Amino acid sequence: MRPQLAAIIAGAALLAAGTAALAHHSFAMFDNENPMDLEGVVQEFKYTNPHSYLLLVVKDADGNSVIWNLEGQAPSLLTRDGWSSQTIKPGDELKVNIDPLRSGAPGGRWFPDKTKYKDGRPLSVTH
Secondary structure, X not given: OHHHHHHHHHHHHHHHHHHHHHHHOOOOOEOOOOOEEEEEEEEEEEOOOOOOEEEEEEEXXXXXXXXXXXXXXXXXXXXXOOOOOOOOOOOOEEEEEEEEEOOOOOXXXXXXXXXXXXXXXXXXXXX
């Protein structure tokens, strides 16, 4: 009976851990039904786990600079596609298609395949 009880407890612990991991990856805060385009200058590219972040300085309608905090893929996924911490550098001028935050705050989720330089050139990544 003891081995069965240990197996049940271990199974319950794994199930609980799996549920917590899935909850972490919720994207409900992003409005994927109303994507938007941004143009701006990279302030910082954070190639950190568990997600990368792109801080993009964008001019609003009044000409004021607003920093958009954009969440991206995990560095491990980006690395598989040839990205590195140096693919995007401060000062780079980018066009980015994002899923904005539902709250209306300046932030959202960015996608590597929907990101290019302001002049239209694709980001150069090597495999």
